[in-house]
Amino acid sequence: MNESPPGGPPPAPKGTVTQRAIERIKAMIGEGLLEPGQRLPTERDLAAQLGLSRSSMREAVRALTVMGVLEARHGSGIYVTQLQAGDLLETFGVVADLSRGPRLVELLEVRRALESTAAALAAARITPEQLKAVEGHLAAMNATDDPEEILAHDLAFHREIAIAAGNETMAAILEGLSSRTFRTRVWRGYQEExxxxxxxxxxxxxxxxxxARDPEAARAAAAAHVAEVEQWLRAQVGT
Amino acid sequence: MNESPPGGPPPAPKGTVTQRAIERIKAMIGEGLLEPGQRLPTERDLAAQLGLSRSSMREAVRALTVMGVLEARHGSGIYVTQLQAGDLLETFGVVADLSRGPRLVELLEVRRALESTAAALAAARITPEQLKAVEGHLAAMNATDDPEEILAHDLAFHREIAIAAGNETMAAILEGLSSRTFRTRVWRGYQEExxxxxxxxxxxxxxxxxxARDPEAARAAAAAHVAEVEQWLRAQVGT
DNA sequence: TGACCGGCAGTGGTCGGACCACTTCGATGG
DNA sequence: CCATCGAAGTGGTCCGACCACTGCCGGTCA
Known part of the structure; x- marks a missing residue:
């Protein structure tokens, strides 16, 4: 109501209140004040603490939920996620879903780079059990004619390799690049040929x-595999 | 008020209303009903059309804003973004910001794979102008002792190469992997040594x-560059 | 004694309405 | 013709109420 006109009040006024709340909560987590899995105060309390309305606070929570940082459980409370790569990269799939034409080719280029690297890493690190699982999906894929089932085992085949590479972040990105709708759209035409x-x-x-535990061969084979689809798609798009 | 008790009413009840609104709008864009850059109806109208309150609709809009799909301009309206790779991958930076320990190493592994590929592509596609820009940042980086300035030109150096690779998606991901806070955190220690x-x-x-337009050499040089930081970080983390 | 179950308090989810801050654009006046 | 001002429209914020679900505690019954 008063305060010295110039200078500006302590609560640095920048951006919208919601945006500020998002940053503050994100910062709290970044600084370790909020541990993964920990429960936050109720929306009402949180809003009071940060000095904004519950509505705005809810928008902030929604934003952080979409980012995969928070998780709201109806009737229970708001919790910090485990902050696993998978949680944070969930929105990555949206990119694949909304991409068209040339961008699809770009996504496959990215996938080629990562998939080949993952295969190389997997060749060096894969355990006998994981190798068994890979073989299982390979066999299942060859044993059926149902496109749906083939697609499912195809996805699982690549997922298993990504996991075997021992890099969860890479696996999560590849997961996003193989999102259900993306794969369906691209492969529909490809496999029908x-x-x-x-x-x-x-x-x-x-x-x-x-x-054979041969990283170089694995890298080459995986790159060639993705490149095949990439070439086909490039022709479809007309680039 | 009535309706046949079983069967269930037409508006398929799944998930929260907000979640449904998010999916519906996303679908509209996916199906091309909403073009990039196009303006959406007002929040009030949208809420009425989809049959929910403005509060819930606002949360849906906020979610899609975070995903980089929509953009809300105060006093003007809500617009569909250009759906460029950069818009959609903005949240990618959050991953880098909130990652700790082992995950930082994983992120660098991903970056190594992409950066080396980008360098290889750039070697084949880079234009004389772009090459000039790269040289400019290289020179500027060597001409100063101010850590801040060096960091800025370092980022620009890599960004220029990513762009020259001609893959906007890859460039956007690399941009996220080099987010300000991420780079600052990791490089602080590294460069002080x-x-x-x-x-x-x-x-x-x-x-x-x-x-020299040598893709293989570029790939190797870029991979080695990132690997250096990666090795240092691995030692720091103790993996 | 033990398991079951009923109700109750707490929490997120939804709603409606009010007001504020900003952009836009047309009317006004020079 | 151009600059200025004002009103309408739109997103941003706040409030208060109620609904739907979870979790827990105490009572009941086998």
């Missing part, structure tokens, strides 16, 4: 390289 | 490979 045989051969090659 | 000379040498090597 009788590319099943080629896909099987390429998957087999990747598995062989993994079994 | 007198790594400036080494950094300069490595940057020069990358530039040399680009000038």
């Amino acid at each position: 009788g590319a099943y045989a080629r896909t099987r051969r390429e998957h087999a090659a990747i598995h062989r390289a993994l079994a | 007198g790594a400036y000379a080494r950094t300069r040498r490595e940057h020069a090597a990358i530039h040399r490979a680009l000038a």
